Amino acid sequence: MFKISTSVYFALLLSCVGLDSLYAKRVLHTKSMFNDFAQQQDTTKTKRDSVQIAKTDTIGQMVMALQKFKNVRDTLHIRSISAVPNLSLQQIVKGNLAGVYVQEPNGEPGTEQSMIVRGPSGVLFTKRDIYALQPAVYLNGVPLAQDNPFAFDVQKYDFNRIGPATNLLSQLNIDNIQSITVVKDPFELTKLGPNAANGAIYITTKNAKAGVRDISLNTYFGFVSPPKVNTVNGVYENNFRKPFYQKYGTAENQESYASYLSDSTNTAYYGSSDWNDKFYQTSPVYAADLGITGGSDRANFRFFGSGTKNAGNADDTSLDKYNLFFGINMAPFKWLTVSSVVNAARLDRVRNKSLRDRFAEARYIPDLSSPLSPNLEVYNGYLEELGKAVDNNRNTILNGSFTLSSKINKVTIASSLIFDYNEGSRDYFMPSTLMDGVSFLSNYFGYTQRIGINNHATYSFELQKNHKLAVEAGLNIQDDTYKYNYGRGYNGPNDYVKINLVSGNPLAADYLHARDFLVFRYIDKAVSNLFSFYGTAKYSYKNLLSVSAILRRDGSSNGQPDSRWVTTPAFSANFNLKESFFKSSTVFNSLNLSGGWGRTIRVFLDDKFAAGPQYRSENGWFEEPTIPGYNGRLGINRPYGSGFVGYGIKMPFVDRTDLSLDGAFLNQRLNVAITVYNRNDKNQLLGIPVPFETGYTQKYESGLELNNKGVELLLNGNVIGNTSSLIWNTGLNLNYNVNRVKALPGGLNEIVIGENKLVVGKPVGSFWLYTNAGIYNSDAEVPAGRTFNGIPLKAGDPEWLDYNSDNRIDNKDKVLNGDRLPKFTGGWNNTISYKNFDLNFNFIFALGQKAINQYEASRYGFINRESNNDINSVKEVSSWQIFDKAKTYPLYNPFSDVDAYRADQDLFLENASYAKLRSVTLGYDFAKSGVFKKRHAGFKRAYLYATAMNLLTITRFSGVDPELINFNGYYDGANLAIPTTIVLGIKLDL
Secondary structure: OOOOOHHHHHHHHHHOOOHHHHHHHHHHHOOOHHHHHHHHHOOOOOOOOOOOOOOOOOOOHHHHHHHOOOOOOOEEOHHHHOOOOOOOHHHHHOOOOOOEEEEOOOOOOOEOOEEEEOOOOOOOOOHHHHHOOOOEEEEOOEEOOOOOHHHHHHOOOOOOOOOOOEOHHHHOOHHHEEEEEEEOOHHHHHHHOHHHOOOEEEEEEOOOOOOOOEEEEEEEEEEEEOOOOEEOOHHHHHHHHHHHHHHHOOHHHHHOOOHHHOOOOOHHHHOOOOOHHHHEOOEEEEEEEEEEEEEOOOEEEEEEEEEEEEEOOEOOOEEEEEEEEEEEEEEEEOOEEEEEEEEEEEEEEEOOOOHHHHHHHHOOOOOOOOOOOOOHHHHHHHHHHHOOOEEEEEEEEEEEEEEEEEEEOOEEEEEEEEEEEEEEEEEEEEOHHHOOOOOEEEEEEEEEEEEEEEEEEEEEEEEEOOEEEEEEEEEEEEEEEEEEEEEEEEOOOOOOOOOOEEOOOOOOOOOOOEEOOEEEEEEEEEEEEEEEEEEEEEEEEOOOEEEEEEEEEEEEOOOOOOOOEEEEEEEEEEEEHHHHHOOOOOOEEEEEEEEEEEEEEOOOOOHHHHOOOOOEOOOOOOOOOOOOEEOOEEOOEOOOOOOEOOOOOOOOEEEEEEEEEEEEEOOOOEEEEEEEEEEEEEEEEEEEEOOHHHOOOEEEEEEEEEEEEEEEEEEEEEEEOOOOOEEEEEEEEEEEEEEEEEEOHHHOOEEEEOOEEEEOOOOOOOEEEEOEEEEOOOHHHOOOOOEEOOEEOOOOOEEEOOOOOOOEEOHHHOEEEOOOOOOEEEEEEEEEEEOOEEEEEEEEEEEOOEEEEHHHHHHHOHHHHHHHOOHHHOOOHHHOEEOOOOOOOOOOOOOOOOOOOOOOEHHHEEEOOEEEEEEEEEEEEHHHOHHHHHHOOOOOEEEEEEEEEEEEEEEOOOOOOHHHOOOOOEEOOOOOOOOEEEEEEEEEEO
């Protein structure tokens, strides 16, 4: 449907208009107030690298200019954060870009992290849902293709995606980045198209420039420090349980006391608790990179290479990252320019050794009655056996573009071929000594491939002296392929065989049948195509008023045949208030009012919605829902486990409106921008529960509508100006967002999906909980006949409120409470300079969110946790510690059938707001010192710095860190803490 011949492609190349060209023109002919502020700051004694791209006549100007978007004011100032050893894009932008909320729920290097721009666009029930909320990330104009969540179809547990599960946005290196911009303007997002339905993060790397020759060398070395740990052993655990047994325990309960705690002479549990000496450690982190730029006006290049070692402070976790970048620009004729950019990366990840992640991968739960010992000698024996295991995780990434652009008179024509390819592999083996005599292996290989063609052309002309009109047309083609092969096997011949063997004769009928291992294989592939074309027009009158409009037509192969094509319009306007009303004012340096509205379609991530009713390979049962077949044979049936897909499903879309007022004051020393916005995500799919007798778990229906509205504030100020040796620049970004469910499929007012409930008018991230009002101290206090889900309540049970007064506590008495996502997010960044010294410190904050402390619920509910012997019963070695901020809960009866310490009650609901001192950097530029200048005049910069990260957290949350809360708002204590990192580095520019 979306194939195109070579001849047609070149015809479109010569007849279409360029998005790149318009952005380039905006970079050359318009200046936002914040770019003016950056230029003004560059005139100070402590010059900073400006995020404004200087005008160049070289190729590469086209790609670099893409960072400039209309109405964009919150472009990240790279210089202020370049000395901070952030590993991923999410860590770089956290707290530094307004409206972008970053969730970093794990301090383990290379783990997946998420970004949400201006509130969630969908539900937050599963790990798969998070993928659908992520903004598009553009690297030099290339929309990066992230892992597709369709691999979750074959998983039993919702912890980590199968495969390496590495954060692919760790591929970026801050020292090769020129600017990072968050795109939220409705007009610009409509122009970017369906990829940017959730917003966009636009990254421009450093590139070659005309006549510029330089060499940059940057390196740092440091360490991550272990946390302070208060370890405990069986004595503490026994004392913790004793009051429960004394008050509620029967003789039968006493007889079933935990076996590992029943013998106080057992030194494995009652001896020394010194496991932390092996689990936590001081680990080195280091990096080095080299950048070389050179050439002339007609041909120039940039090369960049780097290597990074990042480590966690626990469980020997680490990530090795290697980057190569090459860009070349040529102008063989005045009217023709050629640009090619290639970025490559490799990520090697050493994962944690946690029991939970191991059992989730193996889908095999051994006997958990005796947990890991806190004694170092015993723990070392366990680690020795674990040394026989294999867990290799690797990602290889390649992306870039090839661009031709031609400018003849007032017409600019451009065409780009873009590509992004990443593949991931994981080889895993666990010996039988750690799996109750059953060895396990698994292998994963998957790749994501994106190829696109962008054709653009622009034409500008003057209608009259003060009236200008620019028109643009463009055509984009995008082809995405996602594929994975995954196999897992059990019960090999011995622990020396760590691969799955097949019969050796390729002509034999059973050649592909496994030998020795009982194997299950999973294969899936998804291909999607996106075909788009658009036209824009921009009218401007003097320097007073500009109005823009766009009409876009998108077609997606993931849509159903009767709704694959959607037309989306957008418009915007900008009014220069300074020139109109305050032209002679000395207070206002600039003052602009801008606004816009735009619609963007949201393309389905999964191709299954395009096919209507279908068959799948699902032959599992309740405990193993994703078994594809038996004895090497696939079975085909209706998708009872994953849900029914019918006809009449329309593609979702997003309507955005915003209004902004920005100004520069007091001779550019103060810059302020305030934006109010409203976003409606409409016609979204939702899995609706269906009657049990249908055989299906759910049915997908359109009709979910969510609304996000809020206010953003950007403030940049030069507190102490340029007249003295002391300079203080400060910047604050603040976002306030309110989320609500506006409509549900079928006109319903509320829907219960698993342990979650959606109600029209309530936040999509609300918790659905019982309200705890205390404890029944005696049977006489229990209202006569009161039950909990049919179980009579007794002394020692919680007192849950009976909201509907039917004397039965059940789901009808659960209420929505709190929100998983914060209402306020932002950051405060400061740079203080004195002569050749500078000090930078950065605060981040997230306020208004709640969390369920599932870790404490499990700790107090030890009876149910240990008796179930499932994935939630796992007790890691790190469980043998206590925390200073741990709360105390009522002494309920843990043996009660009502599960007194269940997590779905507001007893464990906590305020998870926090503010953090994220980083502090102290630096000195030797190149500016008099002696250094005389002896080494060739150095443009010789900057020595020391940086410390994650120094202080202010919070009322009782867990280790409020950032370690999972996507669903539950804190389970299973993730590694975000470590304190200290590095010493030097940056040399020649």
